[in-house]
């Protein structure tokens with residue numbers, strides 16, 4: 001097992017990883033920017049190294065500084081968390097070259113799955129259905145031909161896009177040429193690569209994903225699905241496990257498909273295989289995330305497995321001895337951000353003057369905030385994840401309402417706690433009648 005892990009991240013996920021490392025008897029090194037001196041992960045880690053200025057480029061994306069911090073503290077592994085460098089194959093390669101284990105898949109796998117057009121090819125070769133679409137588009141003429149073949153509406157997607165960005169909807173041939181050119185230029189500007197591909201636009205699908213962890217001996221374990229259809233601008237706002245839409249048969253099919261992909265690429269570590277699912281339960285692979293995800297705790301609640309522990313153990317070369325993953329009850333995660341939902345979710349970073357964190361049976365809060373903490377303006381607006389568990393979905397919803405109403409975060413900032421409380425009262429949510437557009441089209445206009 002590793003002796004000392006450097007956590008190349010901040011916020012709640014850094015805290016989350018430190019906690020598991022402690023339980024595994026592994027020493028931890030936190031890194032932090034000058035804006036994060038008072039952050040909780042800095043206090044909880046055994047050692048902490050300041051690696052640069054507040055802007056991510058100066059610190060959490062600053063590879064030479066991070067590697068130096070690992071070297072001076074004698075860390076033998078690096079956990080990248082999510083975001084920042086977690087899907088950067090160059091970083092993984094440098095870690096390895098410097099004699100530190102990157103806790104994640106090989107750089108080759110990251111390159112392959114980080115290109116979403118290549119990932120589609122992998123899925124096809126592995127015998128998994130994908131959304132009808134193309135490979136990388138060579139020029140506008142080819143793009144127009146593909147659009148006609150697939151039939152409008154289509155989505156032009158950046159091959160290296162992420163975080164719900166780099167997607168353009170084209171509804172007719174009239175606007176196609178302009179939008180394709182725009183999409184390519186936007187992809188180049190945002191992701192440093194103008195490569196795009198085209199997919200049929202699936203109308204109001206569900207987003208359902210399968211958690212996998214694979215060890216170095218070819219064992220791929222699946223941990224059931226997560227329902228992530230509640231999205232705003234293609235970004236998840238609430239996730240649950242299991243999905244209210246998925247029966248045993250569909251779960252088996254999705255899990256088999258995820259396993260096929262992971263096995264096909266000899267995957268190692270924790271990863272998530274994402275699918276769109278239509279009303280007739282047809283499913284289509286869209287992408288694989290080669291890291292731990294924000295929403296992993298809902299899976300931890302229903303499987304009673306510490307996924308970060310499994311991820312670290314797999315990276316350390318241990319065998320995953322998991323024969324059967326059983327799902328128990330229902331879990332819901334609320335992403336609590338410092339945003340003003342009444343003003344188009346405008347970020348409102350500020351100082352937390354009063355904080356009361358909910359607790360009790362079936363309640364978990366993953367957070368880095370505390371009373372007196374000043375939320376820096378430089379990073380994402382996630383303040384806390386509230387995760388609740390119930391024997392049934394109804395019980396989880398009731399527990400969510402109870403915990404959200406106990407949760408107090410006050411100061412010169414707004415949070416999405418009131419938004420989530422209202423969301424839980426929505427009849428479509430209560431019925432579990434979800435799709436990726438329902439929040440924007442039906443729920444938000446009523447709030």
Ligand code: ADP
Pocket residue numbers: 131155161162163164165199200201202203205207231234274276286287436
């Ligand atoms: P990202 O990597 O930016 O998260 P994804 O490919 O995972 O991008 O897609 C994010 C979301 O965008 C999906 O959950 C879904 O809501 C929407 N989406 C992606 N592809 C399609 C598609 N072909 N048809 C309809 N919606 C899509």
